[in-house]
Amino acid sequence: MKIIEGKLIVTCPGRNFVTLKLITDEGVYGIGDATLNGREKAVVSYLEDHVVPCLIGRDPQQIEDVWQYLYRGAYWRRGPVTMTAIAAVDMALWDIKAKLANMPLYQLLGGRCRDGVMVYGHANGETVEETLSEVEKYIGLGYKAIRLQTGVPGMKSTYGVSKDKMYYEPADNELPTENLWSTEKYLDSLPKLFEKARTKFGFDHHFLHDVHHRLTPIEAARLGKSLEPYRLFWMEDAVVADNQESFRLIRQHTVTPLAVGEIFSSIHDCRNLITEQLIDYIRCTVVHAGGITHLRKIAALADLYNVRTGCHGATDLSPVSMAAALNFDLSIPNFGVQEYMRHTKETDEVFPHSYSFKNGYLNLSDRPGLGVDIDEKLAAKYPYKRAYLPVNRLEDGSMYNW
Ligand code: CS2
Ligand code: MG
Numbered sequence: 001m002k003i004i005e006g007k008l009i010v011t012c013p014g015r016n017f018v019t020l021k022l023i024t025d026e027g028v029y030g031i032g033d034a035t036l037n038g039r040e041k042a043v044v045s046y047l048e049d050h051v052v053p054c055l056i057g058r059d060p061q062q063i064e065d066v067w068q069y070l071y072r073g074a075y076w077r078r079g080p081v082t083m084t085a086i087a088a089v090d091m092a093l094w095d096i097k098a099k100l101a102n103m104p105l106y107q108l109l110g111g112r113c114r115d116g117v118m119v120y121g122h123a124n125g126e127t128v129e130e131t132l133s134e135v136e137k138y139i140g141l142g143y144k145a146i147r148l149q150t151g152v153p154g155m156k157s158t159y160g161v162s163k164d165k166m167y168y169e170p171a172d173n174e175l176p177t178e179n180l181w182s183t184e185k186y187l188d189s190l191p192k193l194f195e196k197a198r199t200k201f202g203f204d205h206h207f208l209h210d211v212h213h214r215l216t217p218i219e220a221a222r223l224g225k226s227l228e229p230y231r232l233f234w235m236e237d238a239v240v241a242d243n244q245e246s247f248r249l250i251r252q253h254t255v256t257p258l259a260v261g262e263i264f265s266s267i268h269d270c271r272n273l274i275t276e277q278l279i280d281y282i283r284c285t286v287v288h289a290g291g292i293t294h295l296r297k298i299a300a301l302a303d304l305y306n307v308r309t310g311c312h313g314a315t316d317l318s319p320v321s322m323a324a325a326l327n328f329d330l331s332i333p334n335f336g337v338q339e340y341m342r343h344t345k346e347t348d349e350v351f352p353h354s355y356s357f358k359n360g361y362l363n364l365s366d367r368p369g370l371g372v373d374i375d376e377k378l379a380a381k382y383p384y385k386r387a388y389l390p391v392n393r394l395e396d397g398s399m400y401n402w
Contacts, residue, residue, distance in 0.1 A: 002024060004056065006047070007021040013346035014167075014382075016040050016171075017318040017350075022089070029092075030094070031320055031373065035084075035318055036080055038389055043084050046081050061100070063093045063293060067090055082265075083266060094291075094292050104367060105371070109331035113333055115361070120339055120340065126161060127151065128193050131149070132197060147208040160210060160212060181393065208337075211223070211236060211239075212237055213241075216239065220239050223238065224253065224256035241264070257280035259280065261282045281308055282310070285311050308336030310338070312339055315347075319347065320372050322340075322372075323372035325338060330364065338362065353372040
């Protein structure tokens, strides 16, 4: 069996997605997500110009060998562009293998470890009251876990808080918009949100919060400590993790569980965080951390140190990534939670998929492969539109911290 073609499909049904389709001489094909938010075309070129030519004629069944060939063979290792490109190939190859086996991928990965995948949704509002009424909606929909974000009083806009609710899109402009940030105002206001949330809803639901890398280690330590009475499921991305050592300082001061890793591309980005037990949840994803093959190695290392997974699942991860993540989540022992930011109707139509939400859990059907496809004709109706995430400045105009 041979790979005869590698096609890149770029589409923008509300936001940009890059998909790799690998076609074999026997007609079976596999798809992989290759979307890197705001840097989409860099991955398209990496795949089209440098990876696909090396795949033509290769046996798609040799997944590990292809992974090693692309990772070691390039000489230039790691980094988000490289690892997203490798991830797309890896997902497509697992899709092919599972279709050949006529099984959903999670069966090939060892079978189910759980009945469903607990997911968390995003409740966000400009004010505490607005956020709480969003939380109520999510509880009404059956969610067991909810992320709470609220506007920082006195700041014009806050990342993660938008006017649209169930389907908001963080990459909001063709050039980066600029937000202002005040750590002091944030640290004063956030504990009040969780105090009110626990008073109103009690302790039956998991509550999470994303700091989006805005703090220094000692500020993060203070925040973790002040949130302890509200028993968060996790505090995410409290600091940038360029220095893995930063987490030692946070850890010394608080028992609020810590999550990090959505921007990591390799096991080496989190090796110390895991082996020194400095975090509780690792958020690496299939698409940005080298695919299913590499993510399973990260999860296996994490399992040795009681670190559970909590894969990134924002809207910039396509339904192809979501399907791949769910196969992974179902089959590993140390799964924690899966982020689930819903896609728009247009996106769901371009990527018909076999996962569905019920009572706080996502689940997959028995469809062979990853359980997701791409409608190429429909995809062609939505041309690429440049879009970026916002940037942040402190009130004095500097970009220090993150
Ligand atoms: C966020 C995302 O979902 C999350 O946890 O951090 O909004 C993230 O900033 C984007 O997915 C970046 O592409
Ligand atoms: Mg995040």
